[in-house]
Amino acid sequence: MIGWKGRLSLTGWILGAITLVFLAYQWLPIFTLGLLSFSGPTGGTTFPMNGTSLHWYEELWRATVMNDFKPPLVRSSLLALACSATTIVLSVMAAQAMRGQFRGNGWFFYLMLLGIMAPGILVGFGFAIMMRLMGVELSWDTTTFLVQVSWTLPFGFLTMLAVFNRFDKKVEEAALTLGASRLTAFRRITLPLVLPGVIGAGLFGFSLSYDEYARSMFTTGPDATLPLAVMAQLDRQLTPEIYAVGTTTTFFSLIAVLFFTLAFWAMRRSTSLRRSSSA
Amino acid sequence: MDALAHDPVEGAAAPAHARPQLDLELINIRKRYGDFTAVDGVSLKVSKGQFVCLLGPSGCGKTTTLRCIAGLEEPDGGDVLIGGKEATRDPPWQRDIAMMFQDFALFPHMTVAKQVGFGLEMLKKPRAEIAQRVQHILKSFEIDGLADRKPASLSGGQRQRVALARAMITEPRILLLDEPIGALDYSLRETVMLELKLLQQRTGISFIWVTHDQNEAFSLGDLVVVMNHARIEQQGPPEEILQRPATAFVAGFVQGNNVFRGRVKEVLAGMLRIETPVGMFLVPWVAPPPMLGSEVSFSVRAEQLTDALSERHVNRLSAVCTAVEYFGAVRRHVFERSDGEVLKYDQFGAHAARIVPGQRTVLGWPAEAAVLHAGAGQ
Incomplete structure (x- = not known):
C-alpha cells in the first residue's frame, strides 16, 4: 500500500504524461510540416523526404504573380496590426465603461459576446451582402478590417474585464486625492497597472485577425489575405512551398510570443500585480 | 477658539x-x-x-x-x-x-x-x-x-x-x-x-x-x-x-455601560422613577423632564456599580454572576439580569475577588450615577 501522498505524486505523474502526449499532438503536425518544407527540389508533400534543401524557401522568395505570397503576407500583417491596435483601444474603453455600471451594461456585455458566438461564415457572408446593398466596395483594408474587429474585440474585452476585475480601484482614488485629474490618474496609475492585460488584448487582436479565414472569405474583394492565398494555392497545386509559408509565419509568431513573454517577465519582476487586496 | x-x-x-x-x-x-x-x-x-x-x-x-x-x-x-x-x-x-x-x-x-x-x-x-x-x-x-x-x-x-x-x-x-x-x-x-x-x-x-x-x-x-x-x-x-452618553445606542456601543429601558412612573424633584422589567430605579432628569408614562432609557457605567451597599445606593438589582474577567487594574464581572440581558460590574484596584461565577448578588448604585438618554427609548 502507498500512502495518500504517494498516490498524489502518482496522479501527478500520470496527468503529466497525458499533458505531454497532448502537447505532442498539438505540436508534431506543425513540426512535421516544418521538416517537410526543407525537402529537396524533387520532394513531395509527404514522407519520405527527397533530400534536404532550402529550395522551397527560395521558391517562396522568387515567386511568380500566380503564387506570390509576399503581398498577402504584408496585407495580413498590416490588417492584424490594425485589428490589434483597434482592439486595444476599444476593449480598454469598453471595459472601463463596464466598471462604471452604466444602465444596460448587462445587455452590452451579452451583445459584445455575440461576436464570439456568431458563426464566422455567416457573419462574413451577411456583412458582404449588406455592404453590397449599401454600395460599398469590398476591400481587405476596409470591410475585412471592420468584420474582423467585431471578432477580435470581444476577446480583448473579456481580457480587460478580467484584468479590471482584480484591479484595486482605491489606487486610482488615492491618485485623485493626491491631486491627479482623471486623465492623469489613468495615464500614470491605471494604464501601467493593467498593461499586461492590454498587451494580452493586443495579442488576441493580432493572432485572431492574422489567421482568420471564414470572415475574410467574402469580404476582402480582389486582394486576398494570407489564409485566403494559402487556401487558393492548396486548390491549385500542393508543393512543399505551402509548408515553407507555414513554417515562416510560425517562426515569426514564435519570435513575437517570445518577445512578449520576455516583456511580461521583466514587468512582473518590477511590478507585483497580485496585491493583497480583497474586494 | x-x-x-x-x-x-x-x-x-x-x-x-x-x-x-x-x-x-x-x-x-x-x-x-x-x-x-x-x-x-x-x-x-x-x-x-x-x-x-x-x-x-x-x-x-x-x-x-x-x-x-x-x-x-x-x-x-x-x-x-x-x-x-x-x-x-x-x-x-x-x-x-x-x-x-x-x-x-x-x-x-x-x-x-x-x-x-x-x-x-x-x-x-x-x-x-x-x-x-x-x-x-x-x-x-x-x-x-x-x-x-x-x-x-x-x-x-x-x-x-x-x-x-x-x-x-x-x-x-x-x-x-x-x-x-x-x-x-x-x-x-x-x-x-x-x-x-x-x-x-x-x-x-x-x-x-x-x-x-x-x-x-x-x-x-x-x-x-x-x-x-x-x-x-x-x-x-x-x-x-x-460619561454622558446621549442615546441608548451610544451607551450600548461604548464599552462599560449598562443600558436600561423602561417607562416613567413618577416625576419627582430632579428625579424620575422609572419602571423597567428588572425593577424600579431613580434616575436624575435634565430639563425638560419626560412625560409621565413615556418610554425612556438610561445607563449606568459598570464601575459605578457596587456590591458593598450602603443607603446611598438607592437603586438595587439582584443578578447571577456568569463570568469574572481579570485585567490587572480592573476585575470585570458579567451578570445575567432577570430579563436575560447582560449586566457588567467593574471593580477597580487590586481587591480580593468577592464574587464567584454562579453566585447571586445584589448590586446597587447611587441615583446620580445614572444618565438619562435623549431620543427617548428607541
Whole structure:
C-alpha cells in the first residue's frame, strides 16, 4: 500500500504524461510540416523526404504573380496590426465603461459576446451582402478590417474585464486625492497597472485577425489575405512551398510570443500585480 | 477658539472675519445609494488643527461621510465647506485634502520615493524641489532607506509610513484617514497611534479619522463623532461621550455601560422613577423632564456599580454572576439580569475577588450615577 501522498505524486505523474502526449499532438503536425518544407527540389508533400534543401524557401522568395505570397503576407500583417491596435483601444474603453455600471451594461456585455458566438461564415457572408446593398466596395483594408474587429474585440474585452476585475480601484482614488485629474490618474496609475492585460488584448487582436479565414472569405474583394492565398494555392497545386509559408509565419509568431513573454517577465519582476487586496 | 492660528489680517474690527475660520464644515450632508441611505443629515464643524474621530459600527456611514469630504462621492444634498470655501461639487484633485486608505492603496508600480513625490509632481513643482522634499520627509519618517523599494517588498508598518508620507508631503489642510491602522499588527498599533497624534499636534493639520475601534477614537480624538444608521448620534469630547452618553445606542456601543429601558412612573424633584422589567430605579432628569408614562432609557457605567451597599445606593438589582474577567487594574464581572440581558460590574484596584461565577448578588448604585438618554427609548 502507498500512502495518500504517494498516490498524489502518482496522479501527478500520470496527468503529466497525458499533458505531454497532448502537447505532442498539438505540436508534431506543425513540426512535421516544418521538416517537410526543407525537402529537396524533387520532394513531395509527404514522407519520405527527397533530400534536404532550402529550395522551397527560395521558391517562396522568387515567386511568380500566380503564387506570390509576399503581398498577402504584408496585407495580413498590416490588417492584424490594425485589428490589434483597434482592439486595444476599444476593449480598454469598453471595459472601463463596464466598471462604471452604466444602465444596460448587462445587455452590452451579452451583445459584445455575440461576436464570439456568431458563426464566422455567416457573419462574413451577411456583412458582404449588406455592404453590397449599401454600395460599398469590398476591400481587405476596409470591410475585412471592420468584420474582423467585431471578432477580435470581444476577446480583448473579456481580457480587460478580467484584468479590471482584480484591479484595486482605491489606487486610482488615492491618485485623485493626491491631486491627479482623471486623465492623469489613468495615464500614470491605471494604464501601467493593467498593461499586461492590454498587451494580452493586443495579442488576441493580432493572432485572431492574422489567421482568420471564414470572415475574410467574402469580404476582402480582389486582394486576398494570407489564409485566403494559402487556401487558393492548396486548390491549385500542393508543393512543399505551402509548408515553407507555414513554417515562416510560425517562426515569426514564435519570435513575437517570445518577445512578449520576455516583456511580461521583466514587468512582473518590477511590478507585483497580485496585491493583497480583497474586494 | 483658535485665534492665534488665524490670519493676521486685521487692524480695525473686521466683522466678516469675526468667526474663526473652520477647516471643515459639513452642513446637512445626505447620500443615498438606491434605496439605501448611507448618510442622512450629517452636520459637523472642524476647527483649525482639530483631531476628529468618526466612530461607529460598520455600515453606519462614517466612511461615506469621509468620501464625501474627499470628493470621491458627491452628496445628494447638503454642503461641504473646506477652509470656509464651498467645495461640495469640487473634484477630489481640487480640494485641499489628502487621504490615507485602509490598506494604504500604494501604487504597486512606483518606488517609494516616486510615489511619495507624486502629490508634488501633480502640483507641477520643479524636479529638484520634489527630490529634496521627498528626501526630507522620508528621513523624518525614518524610511529613507526604502526610497528605491517597491511596495510589494515592504512590511505592513513600512507601508503605513509610506502612505502617510505620501499624503502629508503636500501639507494639506485636512488629512482624511480611513481606518488607518486597521491593517497593522496589533502590537504596532499603540506605537503608531501615539506617533500620529504627535504628528498631528506638531503639524497642525486637521485629522479626520474613521474607525470602529473606540479605544482609538477616545484616546486620539479631540472631538469624537458617534454615528449609527447614517446619522450622528452624538458628538463631543471623549469625556462627555464616555460619561454622558446621549442615546441608548451610544451607551450600548461604548464599552462599560449598562443600558436600561423602561417607562416613567413618577416625576419627582430632579428625579424620575422609572419602571423597567428588572425593577424600579431613580434616575436624575435634565430639563425638560419626560412625560409621565413615556418610554425612556438610561445607563449606568459598570464601575459605578457596587456590591458593598450602603443607603446611598438607592437603586438595587439582584443578578447571577456568569463570568469574572481579570485585567490587572480592573476585575470585570458579567451578570445575567432577570430579563436575560447582560449586566457588567467593574471593580477597580487590586481587591480580593468577592464574587464567584454562579453566585447571586445584589448590586446597587447611587441615583446620580445614572444618565438619562435623549431620543427617548428607541
